[in-house]
Amino acid sequence: MESSAEKIWKITWQERFQRLQNLLLELWRDKAGFIGMMLICALLFMAFAAPLLAPHHPADQDLMARLKPPAWSPNGSWNHIFGTDHLGRDVLSRVIYGSRVSLIVGATVVFAAGVFGTVLGLIAGYFRGRVDSFIMRWIDTQVAFPGLLLALIILAVIGPSLITVILVLSFNGWMVYGRMTRSAVLSVRETAYVEAAEILGCNSRRVIFRHILPNLTSPLLTLAILEFARIVLAEAALSFLGLGIQPPATSWGLDVAAGKDYMFRAWWLVTFPGIAISITVLAINLVASWMRLISDPQEREKQFARQMAALKRKHRRKEGAGA
Amino acid sequence: MGRYILKRFGHGIIVIFGVTVFVFVITRMVGDPVKVMLPLEATIEQRAAFEKQLGLDRPIWVQFIDFMTDMAGLNFGNSLWQHRPAMTIVLEKLPLTLALAFLGIGLAFALSIPLGIIASLKPGGVSDRFTVFISLIGLSIPQFWLGLLLIVVFAVQLRWLPTSGVDSPAHIILPAITMALPALARLVMIVRSSMIDELNRQYVKTCTAKGLPFYRVVGVHALRNASLPVVTLCGWELIRAVAGYSVVVETVFAWPGLGLTAMQAIEREDLILLQAIVFTVALVVVVINIIMDFVYTLIDPRLKLA
Numbered sequence: 001m002e003s004s005a006e007k008i009w010k011i012t013w014q015e016r017f018q019r020l021q022n023l024l025l026e027l028w029r030d031k032a033g034f035i036g037m038m039l040i041c042a043l044l045f046m047a048f049a050a051p052l053l054a055p056h057h058p059a060d061q062d063l064m065a066r067l068k069p070p071a072w073s074p075n076g077s078w079n080h081i082f083g084t085d086h087l088g089r090d091v092l093s094r095v096i097y098g099s100r101v102s103l104i105v106g107a108t109v110v111f112a113a114g115v116f117g118t119v120l121g122l123i124a125g126y127f128r129g130r131v132d133s134f135i136m137r138w139i140d141t142q143v144a145f146p147g148l149l150l151a152l153i154i155l156a157v158i159g160p161s162l163i164t165v166i167l168v169l170s171f172n173g174w175m176v177y178g179r180m181t182r183s184a185v186l187s188v189r190e191t192a193y194v195e196a197a198e199i200l201g202c203n204s205r206r207v208i209f210r211h212i213l214p215n216l217t218s219p220l221l222t223l224a225i226l227e228f229a230r231i232v233l234a235e236a237a238l239s240f241l242g243l244g245i246q247p248p249a250t251s252w253g254l255d256v257a258a259g260k261d262y263m264f265r266a267w268w269l270v271t272f273p274g275i276a277i278s279i280t281v282l283a284i285n286l287v288a289s290w291m292r293l294i295s296d297p298q299e300r301e302k303q304f305a306r307q308m309a310a311l312k313r314k315h316r317r318k319e320g321a322g323a
Numbered sequence: 324m325g326r327y328i329l330k331r332f333g334h335g336i337i338v339i340f341g342v343t344v345f346v347f348v349i350t351r352m353v354g355d356p357v358k359v360m361l362p363l364e365a366t367i368e369q370r371a372a373f374e375k376q377l378g379l380d381r382p383i384w385v386q387f388i389d390f391m392t393d394m395a396g397l398n399f400g401n402s403l404w405q406h407r408p409a410m411t412i413v414l415e416k417l418p419l420t421l422a423l424a425f426l427g428i429g430l431a432f433a434l435s436i437p438l439g440i441i442a443s444l445k446p447g448g449v450s451d452r453f454t455v456f457i458s459l460i461g462l463s464i465p466q467f468w469l470g471l472l473l474i475v476v477f478a479v480q481l482r483w484l485p486t487s488g489v490d491s492p493a494h495i496i497l498p499a500i501t502m503a504l505p506a507l508a509r510l511v512m513i514v515r516s517s518m519i520d521e522l523n524r525q526y527v528k529t530c531t532a533k534g535l536p537f538y539r540v541v542g543v544h545a546l547r548n549a550s551l552p553v554v555t556l557c558g559w560e561l562i563r564a565v566a567g568y569s570v571v572v573e574t575v576f577a578w579p580g581l582g583l584t585a586m587q588a589i590e591r592e593d594l595i596l597l598q599a600i601v602f603t604v605a606l607v608v609v610v611i612n613i614i615m616d617f618v619y620t621l622i623d624p625r626l627k628l629a
Contacts, residue, residue: 032456137337140334141334141337141338141341142341144334144335144338144608144609144612145338145341145342145345145605145608146342146562146565146566146567146601146604146605146608147566147567148566148567148568148570149566149567149570149585149600149601149604149605150342150345150346150349150601152570152585152586152589152597152601153346153349153350153597153598153601154349155589156588156589156592156594156597157349157350157594229462229463233465233466236465236467237465237466237467237571240465240467240571241570241571241574241586243589253465253467256465256467256468256471260471263471263474263475264475264479267475270468270471274464274465274468274471274472277464277465277468278460278463278464278465278468279463281462281463281464281465282459282460282462282463285459285462285463286459289459310447
């Protein structure tokens with residue numbers, strides 16, 4: 001009996017494929033979102049296949065070939081397409097390897113802060129009362145903290161490293177998820193399906209994670225993507241200040257900081273890592289704004305109305321031209 | 324209203340208390356201040372003397388109470404780097420940071436309103452798409468890189484403006500623009516979206532129908548109702564500018580405010596000065612928050628009841 005009941009709810013693979021196809025079609029229609037998604041795919045590929053793509057090892061020094069300009073300028077050579085830095089390291093290889101740090105820090109921080117914030121938000125919204133007011137006070141207090149400065153104190157005392165950067169950024173970034181999850185839970189808390197689950201005798205853990213959480217997926221996902229962009233920028237800024245990733249490793253922010261001293265003689269040292277950060281963040285922002293459009297029914301309706309209006313206008317103009 | 328103010332002040336005190344406890348835990352319990360502040364070759368006797376000087380040889384709860392009373396009296400002790408009271412240094416630097424933050428965010432606020440309104444008048448039109456695209460790019464460029472770019476273009480190539488320092492009023496232009504641009508991008512987006520929402524409301528139609536001129540409908544009626552989220556974000560931007568972006572922008576332009584001083588304090592391992600800076604910035608943040616709450620009630624009288 002249970003199996004037949006389950007069958008109704010189960011989605012076949014065919015349907016899943018159909019849904020994915022529809023989603024991709026919608027992505028194709030939003031050109032900006034599509035370009036953003038392509039860029040992100042390229043970045044992921046770059047990060048995973050870095051040893052295959054990079055022409056040199058990122059830390060290999062060649063003191064005979066210091067500060068070589070990019071290939072297309074008069075003194076450049078195709079051995080170093082984006083030129084070399086003050087220690088003769090290949091800029092292109094460093095940019096390729098730098099994507100790893102950005103993506104690792106971004107993904108870990110979004111995951112850690114997202115899980116912590118979401119769980120606290122679920123608890124606060126579901127149980128309400130004292131737990132809620134305690135968690136919300138905590139969030140209000142921490143939001144009012146001078147974030148970066150406290151991060152500086154932590155980094156000054158513990159010492160900068162990949163792990164500390166991740167910890168500090170997670171510590172500073174979980175509150176957004178908490179607030180958003182709580183307000184979303186409060187709005188679905190009173191709906192019929194939550195009540196039905198409670199009447200059927202689900203315990204609170206099951207209600208929260210099986211019934212409420214899946215309905216918050218799309219706003220949380222959009223928020224997580226936006227946060228990802230913010231974290232990539234924050235990591236770059238910390239590394240630029242010398243408090244993030246430390247020298248033998250590579251990071252785009254670190255490379256900009258190192259190239260800063262040679263900025264007027266060797267423009268390529270700050271230019272390429274900077275462009276890499278900008279493109280990464282831009283791609284994520286484009287995808288996030290597309291996601292917000294498709295996940296918000298109100299926005300979808302507006303977009304549909306706009307398309308219809310544009311069609312009508314075009315139609316009318318044609319008629320006008322005909323007459 | 325009185326209760327509301329009291330509540331906000333109470334919250335401010337909790338925040339300051341939280342920051343103080345946090346700083347205490349991080350510096351005294353997680354890290355070892357003696358190890359951070361003294362050079363590696365210091366002898367055991369020197370370390371012990373230094374511990375005594377800072378009072379680190381006493382039980383942790385005595386240290387905590389002492390720390391709290393010192394903070395309450397704004398008495399941080401002498402900076403290890405400059406050998407004078409940390410608070411004096413902080414008070415010297417604070418106006419520079421505030422000037423930069425207020426000028427930058429003020430600039431962003433002033434520009435965001437006309438730009439956002441123009442974009443919102445025709446959602447999906449050419450000017451709207453252009454504005455959104457430019458804002459997205461503005462959001463994506465790292466601030467430190469933007470600063471370097473401005474130095475290369477306006478200070479080195481064109482030679483219009485000085486690169487760094489504080490010698491003349493012209494020195495604040497480039498840092499202020501660097502501070503303003505990312506904030507401007509975010510503010511334009513919020514002005515645009517809340518104006519679009521307001522312009523679709525019924526009362527806008529009523530205003531137009533009763534014969535009000537277009538600029539009054541948009542600039543007075545719709546703008547006032549759309550301004551609450553804008554002012555909220557503006558307050559946030561100001562807080563972020565003082566408590567975060569100042570470190571980056573001041574480092575790029577060698578602007579000797581609190582942010583640059585914090586970086587120098589870290590370099591010289593001067594935890595006392597760093598504590599004083601963090602505490603002061605937390606105070607400034609709390610004050611800005613309270614001011615923002617007053618501004619809300621001015622804009623939206625409905626909030627007075629809450």
